[in-house]
Amino acid sequence: MxxxxxxxxxxxxxxxxxxxxxxxxxxxxxxxxxxxxxxxxxxxxxxxxxxxxxxxxxxxxxxxxxxxxxxxxxxxxxxxxxxxxxxxxxxxxxxxxxxxxxxxxxxxxxxxxxxxYSFFEGNQAFAAHSETEFTAIYLTDFLVRQFDAFLWKPMGLDRHPQLRDMYFGHYEKLVYQAQTDDPTLTEKARRCAERLGLAFERRFTGYxxxxxxxxxxxxxxxxx
Amino acid sequence: MSDEDDDIILSELDDEELVQQMFDDLYDGLKDEIMEGVNILLDRGWAPYRVLTDALVGGMKIVGDDFRDGILFVPEVLLAANAMKGGMSILKPLLAETGAPTIGKMVIGTVKGDIHDIGKNLVSMMMEGAGFEVVDLGINNPVEDYLDALDKEKADILGMSALLTTTMPYMKVVIDTLIEQGKRDDYIVLVGGAPLNEEFGKAIGADAYCRDAAVAVETAKTMVQRRHNRLSA
The missing domain is CATH 3.40.50 (Rossmann fold)
Incomplete structure (x- = not known):
């Protein structure tokens, strides 16, 4: 393989x-x-x-x-x-x-x-809290690893960090939907939340x- | 654009040069320079409305065109909008004092369950720049908030924004409620947001889908004019 x-x-x-x-x-x-x-x-x-x-x-x-x-x-x-x-x-x-x-x-x-984000958590479970958790931004394992390529750079935050609150001012927390147990990745996800000025939550979803x-x-x- | 302009002293430019420089400064998102330019033009006796339309809106049109054509991207547009906001903060109280023309009133907000407001804020600002009075309801608005504000403000236009495919159907809830209450024809309903398209706008019964802030302004102007013509016929 x-x-x-x-x-x-x-x-x-x-x-x-x-x-x-x-x-x-x-x-x-x-x-x-x-x-x-x-x-x-x-x-x-x-x-x-x-x-x-x-x-x-x-x-x-x-x-x-x-x-x-x-x-x-x-x-x-x-x-x-x-x-x-x-x-x-x-x-x-x-x-x-x-x-x-x-x-x-x-x-x-x-x-x-x-x-x-929905199917990793389970579509039913995700739908159940979608009306109360819309101030959360979600990252999967892949997106934590590729945070800069998918979020930080395309949003221009590498060049214009002052834009952060214009993008994320209404968000409250970053939910790391973990597909795997990887402490290094969890730490990176926590750091992503800090960079965005958001609270951090790790939620193990598996696949x-x-x-x-x-x-x-x-x-x-x-x-x- | 700005690298070679570091030594320019705005107050030494004549009016035409200064407006051109302000176009460049808006394009580069230079808020302090825009505020300085606005104050200089006002000191030279320009009416606030003329500063707004000739310098700020003119400059934002270039930004909007380049965004539409894929030359500028969202971060740069946001910086430009932030610079314009600086200029607007000086002009807005003066515009109110001087009785600048108002061509219509808009109630605008992001729909329930959605907290994204970048596009909506751009539309608000460009609509104000074009002479509309704008009542911005902010984010996460249930149908009651829209209806109450439309009624209270005696608005001409309802603007709704959504960034998510999961929240955009809520626009139909608002429009359907207007229909149920027999109020749909009292307002021009404009919708916008990244996942929307013209087909969706038609399907939910909006008057128009607006691809960007510049289109929203032009659409609003045309529809308000058409409405006035119809009412006065």
Whole structure:
């Protein structure tokens, strides 16, 4: 099973990864956000889902949700002849239903939920507190590692730190949704909260609904 | 833009040069320089409304155009807006005193469950710059807040903003409540925010979706004028 490229490459370029022994031999393609690559690969390894290939689009699309539907469409069209089935490992991700419409049109399925913060925590659990926790900003493992690339620099805070309170003045806390137990990452997340001037909360989520949905997909495609 | 301008003494520039320099300073987000420029023009006898429209709004239009064209990005626009805010803080009380023309009144706010206000603040500022009176309700507004303010302020325009796909449907709740109460036609309803589009605006029954602050101003001007024409016909 191949190793993943670094986070920088996942952010800007995406990656092609095989879960099984030989690239291109999987019958199912998981077409995913680069920010989910490590989590998907970890789940494939843990569950022996070696019939999945994984193609990750650049994770930085997270910052440009309007570009996600077309990027997914292009990737599905590029790959579909090579696989029995393609599963899109994106939630709505700020596309306002645009990605679902593309998936419906192409006849492929995608993850349920509004975004990764929701499905990592579990869509139901997240929805239950969404009306009372809207002053929180969320970071996943990947986003903690890539905090500067996804948040600090694109918002110009490296050049204009005085803008911080214009962006985050109404926020109250940073919730680190931990997929893994990693003290170093927790410390980095705490530091992210400090840099934004926010309170810090660590919330262990594991893989949440991502694991459940991939297990369902694996069951469908492994069934005789 | 500003590197070579370090030694410029604003008070030594003639009016035309000073306004051009203020365009550059707005573009570069230089709040202190903008405030200084505003004071110089006022000292030279410019009416507050002329300072606002010729120097500040003119400069922000360049910023807005370059943002639309992908030359400037959000951080730079925010710095420019912050500089304009500095200028506005001097002009606003003077505009009220001098009875500058008001072309309409807008109640604006971010919808319930949403705390993002950068776009809304830009719209508020540009609308004020264009001669509208703006009542800004801030963030996280339930339908009652909008309705109460519209009624109390006798507004012409309702502006709603949302940044999240999860909160933008709340705009329909507000519009539907206006319909239920038979008040929908009393107001021009403008909506905006990053995840919205024209299709969404139409679907929820808004009068227009505004892509950015400059479009909001132009749309508001056109619709208010059309409304006045209709009422006076």
């Amino acid at each position: 191949a190793d993943l490229p670094g986070d920088g490459e996942l952010t800007c370029q995406g990656a092609e990864v095989r879960a099984g022994p030989k690239t291109g031999q999987g019958r199912v393609l998981l077409l995913a956000c680069g920010a989910l690559a490590r989590e998907i690969l970890a789940l494939c390894r843990a569950n022996g889902w070696d019939h999945f290939d994984i193609s990750c689009l650049p994770a930085i699309l997270h910052n440009h949700p309007d570009r996600i539907p077309q990027a997914v469409r292009d990737a599905v069209e590029r790959h579909r002849a090579d696989y029995d089935r393609i599963f899109v490992v994106y939630a709505d991700c700020g596309t306002g239903g645009g990605l679902q419409r593309v998936c419906d049109e192409l006849g492929v399925e995608m993850l349920e939920g509004p975004h990764c 949440g609904d991502l694991e459940r949905e991939l297990a369902r997909e694996a069951q469908k495609t492994l069934a005789p």
